[in-house]
Amino acid sequence: MSPTATDTTLPRIEAKGVTVRFGGLVALDNVDLQVPPASIVGLVGPNGAGKSTLFAVLSGLLTPSSGAVLMNGRDVTGASAQSRARRGLARTFQHPELFPGLTVREHVVLGYRVRHTRRRIWTDLITAGGFRSAAVEEDARVDEILAALHLSGQADQPVAGLPLGTSRLVEIARALAVDPNVLLLDEPSSGLDARETDELAATFTRVVADHGVSLLLVEHDVDLVLGLSDVVHVLDFGVKISAGTPAEVRADPAVRAAYLGEGPEGNTA
Incomplete structure (x- = not known):
């Protein structure tokens, strides 16, 4: 199947119940995530939340301990990074590889x-x-x-x-x-100034609108993610604690607790 010849109703890439263990450490615990066609999906969380581990699983650099990865409905859990690339996956890295x-x-x-x-x-x-x-x-x-x-x-x-x-x-x-039909972006705004970041955000929006590419965006710039994404997923200590529209995620007490140390009533823990 051509990388661009995909079912328009299936997620471009999907994690289903993905768990990753490193010895006694659980880096990801039963994480689900979907990237629909022609969409921008954000993935955020504090340092050590498991974002990079999930990216490695999705891109074929790491095999999960359990769970599955699907591309356009096909199980690619055991497929190499090269095989996934041939199916339409591309990615960038936190440190550019040129x-x-x-x-x-x-x-x-x-x-x-x-x-x-x-x-x-x-x-x-x-x-x-x-x-x-x-x-x-x-x-x-x-x-x-x-x-x-x-x-x-x-x-x-x-x-x-x-x-x-x-x-x-x-x-x-x-x-x-x-x-690609799905592009995984690891900290794409790192090193950019405010003007360059705004231009990059506009470019991403045009790429999705004009070419139907799906983007999965990992970023420390939470405001950028909330401003760009259709759906945002939030990880904390390897567990997905929230998912929804940017407005829903912004208002979620669990997200505020993870980022700001606030208790359930908004008080500092």
């Missing part, structure tokens, strides 16, 4: 070719010969993504030495170039 010797544009070209001309990746990376020729469609799509993330002016710069915020935008651009 090739120092390549330019900004070449990273986006690589992302595009992973989806459209995978056989060229070897020559692209090893000999750089593949970068000298491109189809019209490739150039147009790469230019579109660079412009959307305000990277056109740095397109020909090597990524080595770029500020953290710009490096993060390059990684997001490369992930979007794969044309």
Whole structure:
């Protein structure tokens, strides 16, 4: 099945009863989460809540102790990260993983070719010969993504030495170039200033509206998540303590207790 040929009624990715144990430590305890088509879903929680562990399970880097991961209704719990990528999953990392010797544009070209001309990746990376020729469609799509993330002016710069915020935008651009149907974003606004964060939020909204991509967003910037997301899930010590619309989550006493140390009546514990 093509990564973009999906059932429009099924979650793009779903965790069902996911539990992860590291020895005697329960990092995730029976967690459920769904990312519907063409939606933005937020995942928040205090440090150590289990957000990164759940991301690792969803992306195929970690096998859960129990529970299941489904993509478009198909069980992929035992599938590799590469297999999930072929089904339409892409992700970014908390610390950008880039090739120092390549330019900004070449990273986006690589992302595009992973989806459209995978056989060229070897020559692209090893000999750089593949970068000298491109189809019209490739150039147009790469230019579109660079412009959307305000990277056109740095397109020909090597990524080595770029500020953290710009490096993060390059990684997001490369992930979007794969044309995923679900994109997992790990702290995408880290290192960005307020203006860049606002521009990134607008880009995410356009991507969902124009291309039907689903986004799962892990962020310490809770206001950004609440402002962007259709649904927000909240983890605390590996347990999902709340899920709902941003307004519902903002008003949930359990969320206030997890973040602010307030008791059930709003008093500091």
